[in-house]
Amino acid sequence: MSEHDDVRALLGAYALDAVDDDERRAVEALVAADPDAARELADLRAVAARLGAAVEAEPPVGARDAVLAAIASTPQDAPGSTSRTTDDVPPAVVAPAVPATAPGAVGAPPVGGPSVGGPSVAGPSVAGPSVAAPAVVPSAAERSTPRRGPARWYALAAAVAIGAAVPGALLVQQVNHTRQVQAEQQQVADLLTDPSAVLVHQDVADGGDVTAILTDTRAVFTAENLPDPDDGRVYQLWVVREGKPLSAGVMTSDDGTVRQFADDFAPGDALAVTVEPAGGSAQPTSDPIVVLAAA
């Protein structure tokens, strides 16, 4: 069976979200290139949606108001923005929304790399809006805060970690020490086979520790022991390209552990994390709590 047929056989499982991330990407590549496969997938998806519609259920009281309040404060993406996936459903995010208080400054030096501390700028004070409802309703002042230029935004990172290429074997050892990365062995292993892989590690004062593996085409960001974001706020990952942040998705905290793959990553890009209103923002509305870059 050809590789094409192999991937094609996955269309059904893909339509049920029953594939892993690598398989998902393979299917999306196939569908982008093969109109016939795209048609079949469209049909299978419509069938899958009927499975969902068949078990419809009344949302709880208050859900509607919460959603409407949340979207009232959520900017819409620019049309055509973020080409992270060929799929019409955005790539998976990690878990639910729990923003954090702003972590402080630089902690441990980068692993295996030159000890380049970032500018020790105080972290942004990301005080969550004091709203009891689950919905995020930023204050008028917060909404009207003028957006900073990309360059300044980037420079205001509370912590900047610079990594450097390290020998593969050493990299594997170090990665194995990071529990949540270990849990992503398959995907991480894929990244590690990339000769361009760079490991960046950063302890964030009061804010857990973060690890990223950056390659010339993809990156994975993981963090442990992150404080929960305030109610109605989330961590959002950004790929910083030539000073401009591109959203790489909202990250949900799973007991302080977050994890996100950035599938659109290029040499010279950096990763940055901000705290944003639930649902994420099209552009950052706060300063990054951490920036991770290759040397």
Next chain:
Amino acid sequence: MPTLVVCATAALPSPSVRVTARVRRAPERWGTLTGVTNPARESVADSAQDLMAAVATGDQAAFASLYDLLSRTVHGTCLGVLRDPDHAAEVAQEVWVEVWRTATRYEATRGSVRTWVTTLAHRRAVDRVRAVQAQRDRDQRVLDASTERPFDAVADDVEQRLEQSAVRDCLGSLTETQRTAVVLAYYGGRTYREVASELDAALPTVKSRIRDGLLRLKDCLGVTA
């Protein structure tokens, strides 16, 4: 997170034996399914399409109407996978915010609004399931069998909630193995690898069962994208 899933499944004591034994009682239960109601969704589809166009321009009133149209489907889809009403409500809200945020990128050529929104709801619910599984796996806890939903629990739950619908009837038209694979994957939030492991079946076999089962459902339901 395929590795996690596989590890989690492997940690269970002989899951395939336990589950396959229970699966056997599924056929007659599904086989008694009767009654076809085929709610006309065409008018809904049309208005959803129009509403979506307005939502993409930032129209919050149109969004509220779209919500009213599809909120039961979104919540039900999340609840079907997550079972826990609080989790379902939380994920449903994330889904709706994402619908709003990405409405500008919705392309009608890729399927109906209903399909797009429902697909998003299912994917986010499954993301949540896997995030929880991953956490459990990281914590190295022994998997509590009661937190894993064996097939018969999935089937019971689904059967109750499907009530009298065309979907229920058409699921009954699948072969037992097709139905089991589709139900476990969709409502149980399993990967096909997990399904294969639970049913002690080969991976290509399970892939085929899912695809063939969906194609048969498509014919039975008369679904077009």
